Amino acid sequence: MDAAEQFRAWVDEGHADLPLPGGGGTAERWAGLTAFGAVDLAAARLAEGHADAAAILAELTGEQAAPGEYWGVWAAAPRSLTADHDHNGWRVSGDRPWCSGAHTLTDALVTAQTPGGQALFHVRTADAAPLPDTWAATGMAASDSGTVRFAATPARPVGDPGAYLDRPGFWHGGIGVAAVWLGGARGVARPLFDRADHDPHQLAHLGAVDELLSTGDAVLADAARAVDAAPKADAERLALRVRAAVERVATGVLDHVGRATGAGPLCADAAHGRRVADLTVYLRQSHAERDLARLGELGTRP
Structure with missing residues (x-):
């Protein structure tokens, strides 16, 4: 089953119908995203987008996706699209x-x-045109990513101008991405847990990975409690902290697993090599030092 088929199966079978953030089931929501990431990061990227779209619709319009629909959020490079209105509606x-x-x-x-x-x-994606040869990545190759061209494509407004970024759920969605990163780290760690023996060096790496993954779990659980306790609060600082912490966890797992297992799994286990490449690329959805600088700026405020 490829990533697209896996994603559709999760949606069709109801596994992607996760609790909305801030409603008391946020920990369950993020645990579900982590579980997806541990199975297939490319499919999980699609499932996270579908779940995020559902949360956005609920927050801004109260609407729901219909059966047989597969949603996503395409909001990168925000100034790359323009919208105009005439007697036929928005384009x-x-x-x-x-x-x-x-x-x-x-x-x-x-x-x-x-x-x-x-x-x-x-x-509707059928009204737009994916451009060929715009995704040359090795990691996340199966995420069916690339550039999409919109040419006076019919569009329906969702909320008022500014509502997408101003809503509390924007930062909840950012934490959801980190939950998928953590799942990807769990998948990468699998060969180490499967093959660690009495070699003291492998056991040391195994212990370090166990500590890192449990730290990621704790960070997400604590954040879920905070969001459920104050769902309308500004969660920017919380999200930046969680994303930085989980990125550090996932980077540490990549390093420890590689040092403990050597080149063998990377060269002989195609699924593991793909997980490593996928996680390496997906983690770069973080804005790295730019996010840390923003967190530092927020941290100076009372």
């Missing part, structure tokens, strides 16, 4: 990069610049 134009599920999704939420500011729109 979105431009090339949007980094669109995961470009050939897989049925529906997407996209950001676009309007005369009134940045706004969020619902588009």
Whole structure:
């Protein structure tokens, strides 16, 4: 089963119908995303987008996706699309990069610049055109990503201009991405847990990986309690802390597993090599030192 098939199966079987953040089941939501990541990071990337779209719709409109629909959120490079309104309604134009599920999704939420500011729109992916040869990545190759061209594509507004970024759930979604990273780290760690013997060096690496993964679990659990206790609170600082912590956990797992197992699994186990490549690429969705600088700025405030 490839990543697209796995994603569709999760949606069709109801596994992607996760509790909405801030409703008392946030820990369950993020645990579900972590579980997806441990199975297949590319499929989990699509499932995370579908779950995030569901949360956005619920927060801004109260709507739900219909059976047989596969949703995503294409909001990278926010100024790459513009939206105009005429007697036929809204139309979105431009090339949007980094669109995961470009050939897989049925529906997407996209950001676009309007005369009134940045706004969020619902588009049917059948009305847009994925551009060939715009995703050369080895890691996350199966995420069906690339640039999608919108040429006066019919679009429906979702919320008012600015609502997508201003809502509390924006940062909850950012933590959801970190939950998938943690799942990816669990998948990468599997060969070490499977093969560790009485070699003291492997056991030391195994202990370090166990500590890292349990730290990631604790960070997400603590964040879930905070979100459920105050679902409308500004969660930017919380999200930046969680994402930085989980990125450090996942990076540490990649390092320890590689040092403990050597080149063998990377060269002889295609699934493991793919997990390592996928996680390495997916972690770069973090903004690294830019996010740390922003966290430092927020930390100076009372």
